[in-house]
Structures are given as C-alpha cells and as structure tokens.
Amino acid sequence: MFEIRPEEAADWWEVEALYDLCFAPGREALSSYRLRDHIPPVRGLSQIVREDGIVAGAIRFWPVHVGTADALLLGPIAVHPTHQGEGLGGYLIRAGLEAGREKGWNRVMLVGDAPYYQRFGFTRLEGVEMPPPTNPDRILGLDLVPGAWQGITGPVTRWNRVG
Numbered sequence: 001m002f003e004i005r006p007e008e009a010a011d012w013w014e015v016e017a018l019y020d021l022c023f024a025p026g027r028e029a030l031s032s033y034r035l036r037d038h039i040p041p042v043r044g045l046s047q048i049v050r051e052d053g054i055v056a057g058a059i060r061f062w063p064v065h066v067g068t069a070d071a072l073l074l075g076p077i078a079v080h081p082t083h084q085g086e087g088l089g090g091y092l093i094r095a096g097l098e099a100g101r102e103k104g105w106n107r108v109m110l111v112g113d114a115p116y117y118q119r120f121g122f123t124r125l126e127g128v129e130m131p132p133p134t135n136p137d138r139i140l141g142l143d144l145v146p147g148a149w150q151g152i153t154g155p156v157t158r159w160n161r162v163g
C-alpha cells in the first residue's frame with residue numbers, strides 16, 4: 001500500500017538518497033541544479049511516496065523564471081527500481097501537474113527525456129535557454145492553461161520564491 005503525501009523538511013535526505021540511487025553519479029553537476037541551489041522546492045507540490053515506510057518515489061518542483069515569466073521546473077522525479085514500470089512515475093507527474101494548475105501556475109518546464117515526457121503532453125520549448133551544456137532537445141514544456149508558453153522565451157533563471 002503506497003502512502004503519498006507532500007514532502008516535508010524531515011524527508012529531505014531520504015529523497016536525496018533515492019535520487020542518488022536512481023540517477024547517474026554527478027547529477028548535481030547538471031545545470032538545472034544551479035536553479036535549485038539553496039532554494040526550497042515548491043511547498044505542497046513536491047511529493048514523497050512510501051511503502052511500509054520505505055521511500056518508493058519522489059517528485060519535486062521548483063520555481064523559476066523564463067525571461068520575465070513565472071514557471072514551474074519539474075524534477076527531479078524518481079521511482080525506486082523495485083517499483084519502476086508500475087505507473088507510479090506517471091501518477092506523480094499527472095497529480096503534480098494537476099495540483100500546479102489548481103494552485104494557479106500557468107506553465108511547467110523540465111530538462112529530460114522527450115520519449116518519456118511526451119506522453120504527458122510535454123513538447124520541445126523553442127527559445128528557452130538553459131545554461132550550457134544542456135541539450136536543447138531536452139528542454140521541454142507544457143501549458144497548464146491554454147497558450148501559456150506562447151511568446152515566452154529567454155534564459156531560465158533562479159527564483160527565490162517563498163512559499
């Protein structure tokens with residue numbers, strides 16, 4: 001039985017351990033991490049999943065600016081290898097997108113594998129710049145309200161948003 005609830009401060013290191021397990025070493029050298037350093041994840045949207053108390057999955061969202069526009073940065077998301085392919089990742093993404101929309105966010109972006117994220121409606125963002133060496137084909141976005149990415153271009157920058 002999975003227990004899914006918002007991540008709290010006390011969960012931080014268990015989620016980090018899951019990410020260390022699921023991602024290649026050196027994940028924190030990726031440029032997307034520079035958008036997250038010393039900025040808390042968006043409260044209420046970042047979720048942790050446990051099965052019998054043991055962490056099975058986690059998703060985090062961060063606030064960023066794209067040019068002058070507000071956006072959610074999805075990720076990291078990871079599901080423990082013993083639970084991959086059971087639909088948990090898809091559930092966390094869909095639930096996170098819905099919760100983001102309900103909380104008034106208009107658009108979400110991520111840096112990731114298009115073959116996975118296109119099933120949720122993510123498409124390549126033209127003119128949205130992550131610091132090099134990000135592969136532009138991995139910069140993906142989704143409208144939470146119709147047309148939200150229209151005309152939004154520029155560098156992705158840190159947003160030290162409270163709450």
Ligand SMILES: CC(C)(COP(=O)(O)OP(=O)(O)OC[C@H]1O[C@@H](n2cnc3c(N)ncnc32)[C@H](O)[C@@H]1OP(=O)(O)O)[C@@H](O)C(=O)NCCC(=O)NCCS
Nearest residue numbers: 022077078079084085086087088089090091112113115116
């Ligand atoms: C990516 C991840 C979060 C997906 O979670 P999950 O619970 O296994 O996903 P789901 O069960 O909802 O979906 C499984 C499907 O996604 C596909 N998939 C998983 N990772 C994929 C990828 N990188 N590219 C393309 N498809 C992928 C699986 O092949 C499977 O396809 P199917 O539905 O056709 O069988 C999980 O595999 C994971 O933690 N991977 C390691 C960390 C990672 O890569 N995170 C994403 C960063 S971009």
